Structures are given as structure tokens and as C-alpha cells.
Amino acid sequence: MNKELELWKGVLSDGTKKSKLEKYIKGWEEKIGSFLEIDLNRGAYDSNESGALAGIPFGVKDNIAVKGFKLTCGSKMLQTLVSPYSATVVSRLQQAGAQVIGKTNLDEFGMGSSTDNSALQQTNNPWDTERVAGGSSGGSAACVAAGLVPFALGTDTGGSVRQPASFCGIYGLKPTYGAASRYGLTAYASSLETPGILARTVATTKDVFDIIKGEDERDQSSLSYEAEGGQVKTIGYLKIEEGALNADVEASYKSSIKRLEDLEYTLVEVELPTMDYVVPAYYTIAMAEASANLARFNGIRYGYAPFMAENPNELMKKSRHEGFGDEVKLRILLGTYVLRSGFQDQFYVRSQKIRTAIRNDFEKLFTKVDSLVMPIFPTAAFHHGSSDLDSFQQKVADKYTCVANLAGLPALTIPSSVENGLPVGVQLMAPYFGEDRLFEIAVKAEEKYPAPQPEDFDLEWLS
Amino acid sequence: MSNKYETFIGLEIHIHLEANTKMFCGCKAQYGDEPNTNICPVCMGYPGVLPMVNEKAMELGYKVARALNCKLSKNTFFERKNYFYPDMPKNYQISQFEEPVGVDGWMDFDTPEGTKKIRIHDVHLEEDAGKMIHAGDMSLCDYNRAGYPLLEIVTEPDIKTPEDTELFLRNFQRMVRYMGVSDGNMDEGSMKCDANISINLVGKGLGTKVELKNMNSPRFVRKGLSYEEERQADMLDQGKALTQETRLWNENRDQTEVMRTKEEAEDYRYFPEPDLPIFRPDQTFFDLVESGLVELPLTRKHRMMEEYKLSADQAEYIHDDLYLADYFEEAVKLGGDSVQLFAWLSSDVKKLLNRENLSLQDSPLTASWLTELLELISSEAISGKIAKKVLDFVFSDKKSPKTIVEEKGMSQVSDPAVLTAAVDKVMAANPDVVEAIKGGDNKQRGFLMGQLMKETGGKAAPVPLQKILAEKLG
Numbered sequence A: 001m002n003k004e005l006e007l008w009k010g011v012l013s014d015g016t017k018k019s020k021l022e023k024y025i026k027g028w029e030e031k032i033g034s035f036l037e038i039d040l041n042r043g044a045y046d047s048n049e050s051g052a053l054a055g056i057p058f059g060v061k062d063n064i065a066v067k068g069f070k071l072t073c074g075s076k077m078l079q080t081l082v083s084p085y086s087a088t089v090v091s092r093l094q095q096a097g098a099q100v101i102g103k104t105n106l107d108e109f110g111m112g113s114s115t116d117n118s119a120l121q122q123t124n125n126p127w128d129t130e131r132v133a134g135g136s137s138g139g140s141a142a143c144v145a146a147g148l149v150p151f152a153l154g155t156d157t158g159g160s161v162r163q164p165a166s167f168c169g170i171y172g173l174k175p176t177y178g179a180a181s182r183y184g185l186t187a188y189a190s191s192l193e194t195p196g197i198l199a200r201t202v203a204t205t206k207d208v209f210d211i212i213k214g215e216d217e218r219d220q221s222s223l224s225y226e227a228e229g230g231q232v233k234t235i236g237y238l239k240i241e242e243g244a245l246n247a248d249v250e251a252s253y254k255s256s257i258k259r260l261e262d263l264e265y266t267l268v269e270v271e272l273p274t275m276d277y278v279v280p281a282y283y284t285i286a287m288a289e290a291s292a293n294l295a296r297f298n299g300i301r302y303g304y305a306p307f308m309a310e311n312p313n314e315l316m317k318k319s320r321h322e323g324f325g326d327e328v329k330l331r332i333l334l335g336t337y338v339l340r341s342g343f344q345d346q347f348y349v350r351s352q353k354i355r356t357a358i359r360n361d362f363e364k365l366f367t368k369v370d371s372l373v374m375p376i377f378p379t380a381a382f383h384h385g386s387s388d389l390d391s392f393q394q395k396v397a398d399k400y401t402c403v404a405n406l407a408g409l410p411a412l413t414i415p416s417s418v419e420n421g422l423p424v425g426v427q428l429m430a431p432y433f434g435e436d437r438l439f440e441i442a443v444k445a446e447e448k449y450p451a452p453q454p455e456d457f458d459l460e461w462l463s
Numbered sequence B: 001m002s003n004k005y006e007t008f009i010g011l012e013i014h015i016h017l018e019a020n021t022k023m024f025c026g027c028k029a030q031y032g033d034e035p036n037t038n039i040c041p042v043c044m045g046y047p048g049v050l051p052m053v054n055e056k057a058m059e060l061g062y063k064v065a066r067a068l069n070c071k072l073s074k075n076t077f078f079e080r081k082n083y084f085y086p087d088m089p090k091n092y093q094i095s096q097f098e099e100p101v102g103v104d105g106w107m108d109f110d111t112p113e114g115t116k117k118i119r120i121h122d123v124h125l126e127e128d129a130g131k132m133i134h135a136g137d138m139s140l141c142d143y144n145r146a147g148y149p150l151l152e153i154v155t156e157p158d159i160k161t162p163e164d165t166e167l168f169l170r171n172f173q174r175m176v177r178y179m180g181v182s183d184g185n186m187d188e189g190s191m192k193c194d195a196n197i198s199i200n201l202v203g204k205g206l207g208t209k210v211e212l213k214n215m216n217s218p219r220f221v222r223k224g225l226s227y228e229e230e231r232q233a234d235m236l237d238q239g240k241a242l243t244q245e246t247r248l249w250n251e252n253r254d255q256t257e258v259m260r261t262k263e264e265a266e267d268y269r270y271f272p273e274p275d276l277p278i279f280r281p282d283q284t285f286f287d288l289v290e291s292g293l294v295e296l297p298l299t300r301k302h303r304m305m306e307e308y309k310l311s312a313d314q315a316e317y318i319h320d321d322l323y324l325a326d327y328f329e330e331a332v333k334l335g336g337d338s339v340q341l342f343a344w345l346s347s348d349v350k351k352l353l354n355r356e357n358l359s360l361q362d363s364p365l366t367a368s369w370l371t372e373l374l375e376l377i378s379s380e381a382i383s384g385k386i387a388k389k390v391l392d393f394v395f396s397d398k399k400s401p402k403t404i405v406e407e408k409g410m411s412q413v414s415d416p417a418v419l420t421a422a423v424d425k426v427m428a429a430n431p432d433v434v435e436a437i438k439g440g441d442n443k444q445r446g447f448l449m450g451q452l453m454k455e456t457g458g459k460a461a462p463v464p465l466q467k468i469l470a471e472k473l474g
């Protein structure tokens, strides 16, 4: 176990430390609102007290099931639902001793890049409370950046772990598709999403990943983990068009490339010909899958139900009309549209072809380079509301992150620099099951440039 | 129906597979339990759950596809069929569309005009929905059945008459029962059959297709189709156009009624199920499917006709039930005469079973006991008439026919001395009757025989008795 986790070990079983933690959390939560539900005791019963991570708290994005905790998905639809079971990734961490202390805020059902699409609460960026923490795993990123927990779980469908990690100045791992079980992750876009890890150090990211990874019989799309291995010598960096990134992000990206060269990697500029098709293909597939995945919420077995309905069909209609937010409805409608018979070739099938082309692009690329460095988002954390970026611009901005989801490749956000008071990160990518390569580069970079800390970050009380 | 029209009937048959657990979770697949007891987060469609394929159901699906002579898929996969229904937890059904377990098969079945062949379009696996009950102003859902493994068999529109359809369905039911993949009971809902029917002027090909639902026995399928055939012919006779629609069979009114028209038909928006990988069976799996094949009912029927000299009707009766067919063949092996066995099984044994409300399986009459009974008759130890009484006792006392005959002293008396003594006694007691017979009144002989049977407790062997009586009367 790494030094950071060693420091956190037993915090929840030590009365003094526990109350200090409680106080520390309370202070921060008044400013950032990262948790939707928090309880330092409830999770103890489900954690293995002799595990290596015993007494270590962690947060879980509220679209991941934890038995006995709510599973709201940031939606009015599921505001009252308490999960009857736990996700495999959660159970594995509990088996290792770690304890869930709460559920973190998110964009409703993971749909968004700001966490402002949560129907239940606003989450602010620990670096600037006027700004968003990113999304959709904004709550998980904010609580980790503020030091409330050493790590948190998120989900990454199109950048939902990496983008908030970048906005909050921490590490964010989206593993290879199939490397970590999706059982217990409320499905949004099943073929794209994976559970992900948000942490302040590479070591903790890696330790948590080692615990959650591997085949799960409950997720038949999961695979047994066989590391790709191989040493990193050459890193490709994506050629970026003039003006595609805002100035701060561009400066940060350039300095990251320089830093990697300083670490004695060979850097070569690369291009991804399919990059322009990424966003339409991504949203077509994501919305198509979402339209089916969210069909189960109908107010009958659990979740929001209207005060009254004349018949079962009206009950379903009213529940969905009143329970879902606008962004969710938009995506369900578009998903239904692209799957209509007679239109599939034009939309869904074509997107799958683009997806194959993207995979082929990467396959070729990884014969030339061992890893890849790319921007994450064209801007740093933006202001609440749509004054900086409207909802359409936010979707277009998913370009750099959703490509890893389409290809199923692993990607890791590493903090790069702080520009005008806001952290900016870059992402590293590797071939399938090449997480070790990402960690190898990240550890070297971390030695010189560790994750920055926001003002009021203070873990003195821990030691 | 006038013979200027030709009829085309196709079927969509659903069977519940006997695969112990549900299609995508570990819940018991069982009927009759308290509502909502065989459920879990997976089959209730909770957020975050994922399906796990029931391998047994997969195997049974391939077995049926194989038995129906289908081309078996080497890379079958599931798809989502999207539609909203209150008792369907996910509001999509995991089913198959592009690449089902089997395609392009056929099945033979017997009709009075001979054996006919029906082509099978495809065989695919899917999950069942729950059950909704409307009670007053409430609607209640029971999800015990949600996720139950279903196999759907789709035929080409090759069936020509409603009567043939019933025969085809009965043969299909026998097939799944012989294979042990499903009990095939339509009245209990473990087998369902939707039909599509179109008629057209002879030689003009398929007409406008009407789908029929809600028929819960092969007989109702026939009745529904007959009604529909007539209705459509009347429409065409009157020069009216038929509409493509779905109709429900109303068994109380003996008629079909419109359920929905083509315009209201759902667009299911099929797309591949991202939660389940493509299933690529290996040689071991195909070997398992092959080794599980059994002799199918029609083959068995034809073999029985050949081997045991049974008529088509007799073989039809015997092979209809797998247990009866096995029982019959066991009895033949033990030395029973096939024609006698058929005679007893189809009349006296059947009557007793009905009276006692028992199945052959649950009755005390084993194949070896029935054979034993037939031996007692053929060796003249008992008469056919006594045998019926012995059979009664087998059912009530649960003892073998031999034991019953011995314990109750029911064997025939054929000893000439005993019989002569009885004849003498009866003749002595009825001198006027004897005189009348001797005077030529032969009708009175019957009376004397009656008296003699009474005297011997019904056990006198009739042939030697009659001979002795005739001699005495001169």
C-alpha cells in the first residue's frame, strides 16, 4: 500500500480522527456541495475490518449502486431509491477494507459536463466556487480535490471522469472497456462507459485500480485482466488545430509536451484522421443506448410516481414526464429517433462504422507510439450557467475525451499546470490493457509536478 | 370455404424452456408461487444490473433448432426489442433478430392425406414479461414470470388449412415433450401460439396478412383460423379489401376481433444488446447438442407401425404420449402382444385411469403387470371377463395380477370332473328346463349356462363347459 493510503488507514475507526474528518468535510461541503448523501457510519458494516484499506473512506458517484445508500443518479426520478445491492467495484473495495462514506453529485444519469444538470443539488469547483467542477462525475472530483477522501469512484461514458479531474486538478482514470466490471453502474451508454477512479496521487489511482479490475461473472462484457506491458519510449502528441483550445489550455498542453520531453521520452506529432467524426458518432451511439437504458424508469417498481394516474400507461407517461430533466428527455428523444426502422443505416449503423474506423486508427497509431498525450477539454473549469459554454458547445467539446470511449482504450488525466488560478490537465492514452504504461509516465511526471492543491486544502489533522 | 381461394398459415410458437432458472438471472423459473417471490434486482430491472446468459437455456434452444433441422448459428447474439409495457421491467425485451440460434429448418407432420413438410423460418431465444392483473380500479403486477426463458419458433406460411395447423401444433407439442425441453401446455401458458393467415385466389400467392392472438389450445387455433378463413373469403367475395391487422380470438363468442391495425404497429427499434457478448459455441457444445437428440415422435410413430404392425390410428394413439409410448414398448419387450396391448391400453386401462383420475405414470399398473395380465388370458388361466375384474383389483389392492388371481381364487376351472359334477347338479335342479331343451327349445340353453356360471362362481372355463353340457343334453 502507498504512503497516502497508509496515512488514511484507520481514520474511520479512530474516534478523534473521525470527528476531525467530519468537521473538515462539513467546512468544505458548505462551499462545494460535492456529496448528495453522507454518512460516516453506515458503510462500516459492509467493509472488511481486517482488509488492507480498513478505515479508509471513499466517495461513490450516485449512479453506482451501494447497498443501503441511495441511488438517485442526480434525478428526481430516483430521488427516493435506496439500492438493494452493491456494484462489483464497490464490493471489491469494501472487501479490501475501504468504507463508503457517501454518494457524490453528478449530472442527471451522467448526462452533462458540468454537474449542473443534477436535479438535486449544485456542486462547485473547490478552486473557484463560482465555477463548475466539471462532469458528469463532478461531485467525486470535487470531494477528492478538496481532500475529503483519498479517492472516489466515478463513471466515464465520454470523459465524465477525466474532464472533472482536469477541472479540479487531480488524477482521473478511465480503464480499458471490460477491464473493470460495470455491474452496479446505472447504465447510460452501455457500450461506452466504464467505472473510473478519481484520486490525488498516481499510487492511489493504481492501488484502487488493482483492486477493482478483473473479470466479473455478473458482467459478461468484462474480461480477465492481462496487462499489455511494454516500456514507454515514444509518446505521440495530437496535432491540434489553431484556435481549437483556449489560450490557457493550449499553453498547458504545450508545457506538458515539453515536460514529457524533459523526462526523456521521444515525442512525435500524430494525427487522427477520424477525429472529426468522433462527436456525432459518439452522441448517436450514446443516445441510442440511453433511450433503451432509461426505459426501465416508469414509476411502477421503484422511483418517482405521480400522485395519481388513470391507468398503467398514464402512470408511465406521467412518471417520465415529471421525473426526468430536460437534458435527459432530449437524449432519449434523439436516441429513439436514430433507432427508428428505416433510419438505422443513416445514423446508428453509420456511427458503428465510424467507431470501427476509429479503432483502426488507434491500432495503426500504437504501432508507431507507445502512448499518446492529448488535451481533455478546450477550456478550464467554466462558470455556472451557460454564459461560457452552452449545452451544444459542451457536447462538441467532448471530442478529445469521447474518442477513448468509442475505441474502448484506457486514458488517464494527469494534472498539468495551474493557469490563472485554475488547474488544467492533459490525458495520456495507451493500447488496450496498457494501464501500466499510463501509470509509468504519470509517476515520473508526478515526481516533478504533483497534483496542485486548492486554497483551504489542509490534511494536517491526518498525521 | 369455396375452393377458388388458397390459404396460407404461418405460426409463431413460444415455449417456456425447462432451464431451472430465468434467462438472465439466477431466480427460480417456476409457476404457482406467491406473486413477486421469484425476483431479484436483475429481473426487476433495477438500475445498474446486467444480464447473465442461462447456458442451459442456450443448450435447449440449440437442441430444438437442431431437431427442427435448422442451420445452427456459430455466432448468435441478443438484441434489444424496445416497447413499453407495464409488466416488462426494462421496457425492452432481450431477444434475437439478426442472428438467432437457428434458421432455415423444417418439420414433418402427419395428416390424413399423408406426411407434410413445413419450413421453419427461425428459432430464437428471448425472455418473458411478467403478468398484469386488473382488479377493480387497480392494476397489479406479478414479476415471477418476468425473465422466464422463452424460445420462439417462427414457421413460413406453409400450412394450408386450419385442420393441418392443429395437427402440426400437436406434433410440435409432442416433440418438445419428447425432448424434455418444455411441457408444452398451452392452457397453463407454458406454450403460446400466434398465427398469421392470408387467403388469395388460387395461384396468386400470399394475400393480406392478418395476425391472430389469444388462442390457448391447438383446438382454438384451428377454430380461430377457420373463423378467419371464412371471414376473409366473405370479404373477398363481396369485393372488399382486407386490412393488415392483428385480431384476438374471443373464445366466449367464437369469433375474432380487431386488436390493432398496421398503422398502430410498434417499431421495435432493434439493436444489438451491448451487455452480452456474441455467443460462439465450440465443438464440445455442438457435440452436447448432438448427443442430446432423441427419436422424435413422428419417426417413432412410423417405426411403431412398421415394427409392431399397428395401424396409423393405433400408432397415433400410442405415440401421442411419451410415457405411454415407452410403456408400450417395454411391455412388448416383456412378451406382450402388441395388438392386445393397444386394445387394453386404449379401452379398459384408459377407462379405469379416467375413473380413478390417474395418469398411467401414477397408476399401480406397470408394464410388466399388464403383460402378466395378458399372459394369464392367453394361457387360459382366466377369461377375458375375469381379467377385467383382476385389473380392477390391481388398481385397488396394488398387487400383481398373478397374486390377485391366486389370493382371490379367480383362476378358471377346466377340470372335466368338476365341470361334469356341476352340470349334473344344475340339470337335476331344473328338470323342466332340460325337458324343454330336449323338446327343441334351444333358447333355454342360455339359462342353463347362466345357472352353471353361478354354480362355479363364474370361474368355469366356457369352452369345455359348453362341450360337457352339449354331451349331457344329447
Ligand SMILES: [Zn+2]
Binding pocket: B022, B025, B026, B027, B038, B039, B040, B041, B042, B043, B044, B147
Ligand atoms: Zn431474478
